[in-house]
Amino acid sequence: MDTKIIYTHPSSGCTVLVNEETGQKLYKIQTTRRFVGSVTKVFRYEKAASSSPNLVPPTHPEIDEPHDEAEVVMDSSGEENRNEGESGAVGTGGQASDDDPSLEENEIARLYWKWFASTRMVFEGKVRRRAEYMPFGDRLRFFVFTHNSVSYRWSLRSGKWRPKLFINDSGKTLVARFHPASLFKKANAYMVVTPAGMDMLDHIIVTYIPVEARRREM
Numbered sequence: 001m002d003t004k005i006i007y008t009h010p011s012s013g014c015t016v017l018v019n020e021e022t023g024q025k026l027y028k029i030q031t032t033r034r035f036v037g038s039v040t041k042v043f044r045y046e047k048a049a050s051s052s053p054n055l056v057p058p059t060h061p062e063i064d065e066p067h068d069e070a071e072v073v074m075d076s077s078g079e080e081n082r083n084e085g086e087s088g089a090v091g092t093g094g095q096a097s098d099d100d101p102s103l104e105e106n107e108i109a110r111l112y113w114k115w116f117a118s119t120r121m122v123f124e125g126k127v128r129r130r131a132e133y134m135p136f137g138d139r140l141r142f143f144v145f146t147h148n149s150v151s152y153r154w155s156l157r158s159g160k161w162r163p164k165l166f167i168n169d170s171g172k173t174l175v176a177r178f179h180p181a182s183l184f185k186k187a188n189a190y191m192v193v194t195p196a197g198m199d200m201l202d203h204i205i206v207t208y209i210p211v212e213a214r215r216r217e218m
Contacts (some may be wrong), residue, residue, distance in 0.1 A: 003198065007189040010181055012212045013040055017205065020190070027205050028105055038113045042206055043105040109206045123206055130210055143211055144168055147203050154211045163211055165197070165204060176204050178212070 005026060009015035013031040018024065028043040111130075112120040119130040134145040134154075143154040151168035152175065165176040175197035181189040197204055 001195065003193045005191045005193060007181070007191070010189075012189065012209070013038075017191075025100070025103065026201070029205075029209070037115055040111040040113070040209060041107055042109040042111075042209070044108050044202065045103045046106055048102055048104045108202055111209060119210060121206075121210075134207055134210065136214075143207070143214075145203070145207055147200055152203075152207075154207065156211070156215060163208070163215055165208075167196070175200075176208075178208060180215075 004020040006018045006020050007015045008018055011031075013029060015029050016025055017027040017029070019026055025045045027045065029040065030043070031038055031040045108123070110122040112122075114120070118132075121128050121130050121133055123133070134143045136143045141156050145152055145154075153166050153168040154163055155166060156163050161180055163178045164174060167173040167175060173196055174194055176191055176193045179190050179192065181187060191204070191208070193201065193204060
């Protein structure tokens, strides 16, 4: 049975992802705009009692640049909040959810968007260039990445409105497909995940972020 995950805010870079059937909050995506380039953080919601440590340390000296200027943080409600530098330490445990104390937000990935260089991705305990972790092909119409020794492909060939994730082999097993928001139908964007993708939700959500950025450029 497929699982439908709703993006609750029009901005895919600042939203909360919810399981449509159960109403359970699954992920939060938050983007901070800086003068030197934006930073997108991905948090996974977990029960506080069983919460695991954050998988992303607070800073990466080889990526983070010193900055004294105030930042503009877009939260999941779409509101802009100004703050000085990073707020809240990560890497030693989750932070309690603002509206549900039974849940904790654990950061699992971070993307550093650069104006004139490849985006850096902090994921799975590694810092990698997006171009190395998920290279693109066919004039940016698909992105490929590997998980558990299996190759996957995000394809935009079927049209910019319906990006799809397949196992990158001759069988082309469908793993997930994204449906953008519809102003005409007043429907939020959502991701449909097939049973083949339920054990790799983190990878689907994180790798789709640069795919969505490319889709919006098309």
